Amino acid sequence: MSAAAPEAPVGIGAQFVASPRAMISAAVALLLILSAAAAPMIAPHDPFALGTFNLMDSELPPVWAAGGDPRFLLGTDTQGRDVLSAILYGMRVSLIVGFAAVALSAGVGTLLGLVAGYRGGWLDGVLMRIADVILSFPTILIALLVSGIARGVLPGARQGDFAIYVLILAIAINEWTQYARTVRGQTMVEISLDYVRAARISGLTDARILRRHILPNILSPVIVIATINLGLAVLAEATLSFLGVGMPVTQPSLGTLIRIGNENLFSGVWWVVVFPAVTLVMLVLSVNLFGDWLRDALNPRLG
Amino acid sequence: MLAFLIRRMGQAVLVILAVGLLSFLMFRFVGDPVMTMSREDATVAEREALRDALGLNDPVPLQFVAFAGRALSGDFGISYRNQRPVADLIAERLPATLELVFAATVLALAIGIPLGVVTALRPRGALSNLVQGVSLVGVSTPTFVTGILLILLFAVTLRWLPSFGRGDTVQLGWWSTGFLTASGWRAIALPSLTLALFQMTLIMRLVRAEMIEILHSDYIRFARARGLPDRDIHYRLALKNALMPVLTITGMQIGGLIAFAIVTESVFQWPGMGLLFIQAVQFVDVPVMAAYLMFVGLVFVALNTLVDITYALVDPRLRVRG
Numbered sequence: 340m341s342a343a344a345p346e347a348p349v350g351i352g353a354q355f356v357a358s359p360r361a362m363i364s365a366a367v368a369l370l371l372i373l374s375a376a377a378a379p380m381i382a383p384h385d386p387f388a389l390g391t392f393n394l395m396d397s398e399l400p401p402v403w404a405a406g407g408d409p410r411f412l413l414g415t416d417t418q419g420r421d422v423l424s425a426i427l428y429g430m431r432v433s434l435i436v437g438f439a440a441v442a443l444s445a446g447v448g449t450l451l452g453l454v455a456g457y458r459g460g461w462l463d464g465v466l467m468r469i470a471d472v473i474l475s476f477p478t479i480l481i482a483l484l485v486s487g488i489a490r491g492v493l494p495g496a497r498q499g500d501f502a503i504y505v506l507i508l509a510i511a512i513n514e515w516t517q518y519a520r521t522v523r524g525q526t527m528v529e530i531s532l533d534y535v536r537a538a539r540i541s542g543l544t545d546a547r548i549l550r551r552h553i554l555p556n557i558l559s560p561v562i563v564i565a566t567i568n569l570g571l572a573v574l575a576e577a578t579l580s581f582l583g584v585g586m587p588v589t590q591p592s593l594g595t596l597i598r599i600g601n602e603n604l605f606s607g608v609w610w611v612v613v614f615p616a617v618t619l620v621m622l623v624l625s626v627n628l629f630g631d632w633l634r635d636a637l638n639p640r641l642g
Numbered sequence: 643m644l645a646f647l648i649r650r651m652g653q654a655v656l657v658i659l660a661v662g663l664l665s666f667l668m669f670r671f672v673g674d675p676v677m678t679m680s681r682e683d684a685t686v687a688e689r690e691a692l693r694d695a696l697g698l699n700d701p702v703p704l705q706f707v708a709f710a711g712r713a714l715s716g717d718f719g720i721s722y723r724n725q726r727p728v729a730d731l732i733a734e735r736l737p738a739t740l741e742l743v744f745a746a747t748v749l750a751l752a753i754g755i756p757l758g759v760v761t762a763l764r765p766r767g768a769l770s771n772l773v774q775g776v777s778l779v780g781v782s783t784p785t786f787v788t789g790i791l792l793i794l795l796f797a798v799t800l801r802w803l804p805s806f807g808r809g810d811t812v813q814l815g816w817w818s819t820g821f822l823t824a825s826g827w828r829a830i831a832l833p834s835l836t837l838a839l840f841q842m843t844l845i846m847r848l849v850r851a852e853m854i855e856i857l858h859s860d861y862i863r864f865a866r867a868r869g870l871p872d873r874d875i876h877y878r879l880a881l882k883n884a885l886m887p888v889l890t891i892t893g894m895q896i897g898g899l900i901a902f903a904i905v906t907e908s909v910f911q912w913p914g915m916g917l918l919f920i921q922a923v924q925f926v927d928v929p930v931m932a933a934y935l936m937f938v939g940l941v942f943v944a945l946n947t948l949v950d951i952t953y954a955l956v957d958p959r960l961r962v963r964g
Contacts, residue, residue: 472657472660475657475942475946476901476938476939476942477898477901477902479901479902479904479905480901480904480935480938483904483919483920483923484668484923484931484935486923487668487672487922487923487926487928487931488668488672490923490924490926491668491672491926491928492672570782574782574784577784577786578784578785578786578905581784581786581905581908582786582904582905582908582920583920583924584920584923584924597786597787597790601790601909604790604793604794604798605798607798609794609798612790612794613791613794616787616790616791619784619787620779620782620783620784620787623782623783623784624778624779624782627781627782628778
């Protein structure tokens with residue numbers, strides 16, 4: 340960007356402290372992630388303990404509205420469930436799916452990209468064609484197909500238990516392609532450099548060269564893609580759950596909560612749908628803003 | 643050029659075959675068609691006879707050829723859930739989806755282009771900052787949340803517009819249109835706006851980037867030096883040239899919009915193909931899933947190939963790569 344001024348390179352930490360946008364988005368994201376992780380400890384009620392619900396408490400508005408109850412900060416749903424507690428637990432499910440999908444796609448995509456870039460040949464050709472086809476279709480379509488196939492193959496009674504794995508797989512199948520493409524391109528650049536040649540001449544195995552020498556040098560684009568994809572994965576999970584093919588109502592994610600709230604939209608209980616929706620947008624927005632900043636700060640060559 | 647055409651068409655056929663194979667594998671191996679199609683009290687012998695009649699005992703490659711042949715003639719079998727030919731179901735739902743996509747595209751262009759021009763001409767203005775901020779939040783807001791918020795505002799609170807369905811439709815041959823009735827127009831307002839937002843940001847950014855680049859080019863400087871009025875420079879010279887790539891990209895996005903309409907149709911219970919597909923996924927109605935996949939695959943491949951060929955016609959350098 341700037342005309343190569345002979346200044347000392349600014350460390351990533353210094354850049355972070357200099358950017359209010361990065362600090363605020365990171366703080367919000369971290370706050371949301373931590374409160375999701377600590378949901379069992381900080382949630383005022385247990386949204387799964389059906390016995391503790393009281394129908395008398397159902398459809399209470401948030402505390403600040405007329406008729407609000409101080410026990411339920413963000414109101415209750417049609418069953419008398421505390422909305423705030425449901426959101427905390429729901430965010431936990433959304434983030435578990437998001438992180439697992441990112442870990443799976445980053446792991447598989449990086450591995451395939453390394454091998455494709457290092458070996459080349461027919462394996463590279465086949466992998467990249469598959470990636471082309473997947474990339475040319477919208478995420479939501481492929482994810483729905485995976486979900487539909489899983490429904491047909493898995494035994495009906497246990498589908499609720501498998502839902503979370505199906506979601507992770509459905510999202511990861513879309514997202515590994517970005518890692519694979521970028522890592523492949525970077526690997527092809529790296530193997531022509533002298534340090535890799537030196538490593539080869541000194542008789543190291545291919546696996547060792549890939550893991551110890553090439554991998555550390557191509558990690559920054561992987562980290563950037565992973566951060567941006569966390570937001571995308573949470574969005575995809577929410578969309579699938581909203582469409583009714585994601586997390587079941589017994590184990591609701593933010594998307595499932597919005598789906599439940601949407602069904603009661605016309606009875607005027609707006610808080611049941613609006614608060615989970617706002618939480619979802621805040622989570623995705625903060626992760627996206629942080630990811631954008633990270634991309635500019637690390638400035639990797641993304642393929 | 644001919645070699646490029648043949649190579650590109652060959653690629654398109656390969657992708658279609660791959661999508662077809664996936665459809666076939668789903669059709670053949672997800673659930674057991676015989677169990678789904680026969681009566682509950684059917685005997686083993688009857689089931690075996692049906693299995694034979696359906697050709698399910700033939701070698702699998704042979705079955706794929708038969709499947710492809712039927713698909714080519716538009717026969718995708720019978721929906722498990724509706725007990726009607728899948729081709730009929732799709733034909734019935736097609737107009738609703740295409741009208742929604744059309745309305746959304748027009749809306750996205752009508753709002754996206756002016757916003758792009760304004761943000762390009764006054765990049766530091768208050769409106770530009772507002773648009774940038776809104777689009778930042780917009781990118782992080784899933785379509786279904788936007789749809790729900792629109793319903794909450796316009797259907798539940800203000801009661802201006804309906805929140806579901808197509809309103810009254812008029813039958814023109816096999817095509818049912820909602821554009822000829824007042825209730826049809828009212829019904830399409832919210833879903834088309836929801837779907838349009840997805841594209842609007844993209845169009846806006848594209849117009850903005852193109853305009854900024856063109857406004858710095860020599861012919862614009864020359865026009866300014868000649869003393870042409872700003873209005874002529876901005877709209878006659880710059881915008882005209884900026885619109886070319888915008889229209890191409892908008893065209894390419896239509897396939898994406900058809901698939902993306904799944905979510906919008908679900909929020910607004912819009913009776914299109916997307917709603918048909920999502921119901922098929924929920925009930926594991928494999929013939930409908932397979933047919934929808936083939937249809938969308940065909941649209942995508944056709945659009946991509948068309949765009950690539952058009953680019954190659956315009957820019958000879960692209961013919962060498964493949």
